[in-house]
Amino acid sequence: MSYDIQKIRADFPILRRQINGKPLIYFDNGATTQKPQQVIDCISNYYLHQNSNVHRGVHTLSQEATDLFEGAREYVRQFINAEETNEIIFTRGTTESINLLATALKPWIVKGDEILVTAMEHHSNFVPWQQLCEKRGARLKIVPINRNGELDLEFLEKMMNPYTKLLALTHVSNVLGTINPVKKIIKIAKDKGIPVLLDGAQAIAHTKVDVQDLGCDFYAFSGHKAYAPMGIGVLYGKFNWMRRLPPYQFGGEMIDEVTFEKSTFNELPFKYEAGTPNVEGALALETALRYINETGIDAIRQHEDKLLAHAETKLSAIEGVRIIGTAKQKTAALSFVVEGIHPYDVGMLLDKMGVAVRTGHHCAQPLIDFLGLPGTVRASFAMYNTKEEVDLFADALVKVVSMLK
Ligand SMILES: Cc1ncc(COP(=O)(O)O)c(C=O)c1O
Structure with missing residues (x-):
């Protein structure tokens, strides 16, 4: 059976929300996921x-x-x-x-x-x-x-x-x-x-x-x-x-x-x-x-892996963006920094464009210190996210970078 992303999205009412006049792109799933109507x-x-x-x-x-x-x-x-x-x-x-x-x-x-x-x-x-x-x-x-x-x-x-x-x-x-x-x-x-x-x-x-x-x-x-x-x-x-x-x-x-x-x-x-x-x-x-x-954990994993790979490709092409965490085996979470810009500012501006990401030390201060960073921006994916959302997020990030540089 193919992965029916539209059916999945229809189960999550909050995904129909607008944030600052833009459709919500919820990429803060590492912090908490949204809930389907069934739950x-x-x-x-x-x-x-x-x-x-x-x-x-x-x-x-x-x-x-x-x-x-x-x-x-x-x-x-x-x-x-x-x-x-x-x-x-x-x-x-x-x-x-x-x-x-x-x-x-x-x-x-x-x-x-x-x-x-x-x-x-x-x-x-x-x-x-x-x-x-x-x-x-x-x-x-x-x-x-x-x-x-x-x-x-x-x-x-x-x-x-x-x-x-x-x-x-x-x-x-x-x-x-x-x-x-x-x-x-x-x-x-x-x-x-x-x-x-x-x-x-x-x-x-x-x-x-x-x-x-x-x-x-x-x-x-x-x-x-x-x-x-x-x-x-x-x-x-x-x-x-x-x-x-x-x-x-x-x-x-x-x-x-x-x-x-x-x-x-x-x-x-x-x-x-x-x-x-x-x-x-x-x-x-x-x-x-x-x-x-019912959705299938393997199907979810495959879907999220594709989103992650696509997001990594898109972000790597943006000047000044550096991906943090390049392990061979990864899933669903993409941390990055933008050279010369504080993660908080990136997160604030992305929110203005409807994109919810996490910024800061992610309750892992020793790790962030060890990496010598002020924090990161983290986009984390869930079963209901789409490739189109990743594209919109990458476009929004390009704008953010040009505004803050
Ligand atoms: C790896 C990891 N461990 C533990 C926790 C803590 O989870 P909770 O706040 O639900 O207790 C989190 C939450 O972000 C986490 O990402």
Whole structure:
């Protein structure tokens, strides 16, 4: 079946908006994606027909809501091919997933231990580990990248030693678009007995994720970067890990038995889901993932790869534009700078022409410092973007450059 871009676009009502009198060209998908009508309807249907708290009511609405909520968990399991449904923990997003894990791993990290992260991490996969290391007297080691924005695997391997307790790295870089060769990296780490967390925030909507095939111990992602609403995300954690680790937050739902003296804790995944969860978010996440599946993740990847290649060709032809991140394996995100012009000014003027891009350090300050830049402009693509939009964006950029030079 051919990729029916017009049908896809028709599902996303916001794409019909005008910005400053121009049709919206939304290229800030790395920050958050737009939502199809199906996802919007899912949320309102939940409140129209099922709204009730889950896991605790004997009444019909509560049971229906619980079934839908647990059904969403099972769908997420299938989507990332986890072995067990109880390995899927619902969180607010990638940031909370990683903080949850960093808190749960705290007792396991002792003075002298080492945690490896890469130079291309988002603050979400950097600051929690930096904090943990500071608190426990452990060392945070940073795996460097080369000029193209790729990791050197031999060097990475040399950085691993018997003190290495965790490797936490991004599947896809939000700044450079680099797709890290995570399967290979995980194999190297696993051969040395080192567990691996993948930050999948920028991967989940763009490339097939199969956690069993990858062999990772933990995988974190946010729904809102995959056409679902904000405030819902996932931490996948292997059963044998999560069963042994302590809870993250305390309160309702996560307990087994509570007395004035002592509390015992619930089974997975509920041990990690204290309080009332984001039920409509989980249902909408299922709807969004179904939408991706129906469109086909491979077809989406192919479409976005074509957009990226076209955008790279167009931008390379504009004098003064320098693309940041030229890894062999890239997806959906194109960062660039315009010599002599601040990224913020470029972003502001593009917005006047209807083009939404991201500017700044993209929550990856250490990386931007390492690259010696004031920030970048980032155009990031999603399944609904078109080649014509890339052309209009490139034309707009030519105008911006001529105005600011
Ligand atoms: C690579 C990466 N990791 C983590 C995050 C944090 O995601 P969230 O803000 O949804 O928790 C982002 C968001 O931009 C990201 O790009």
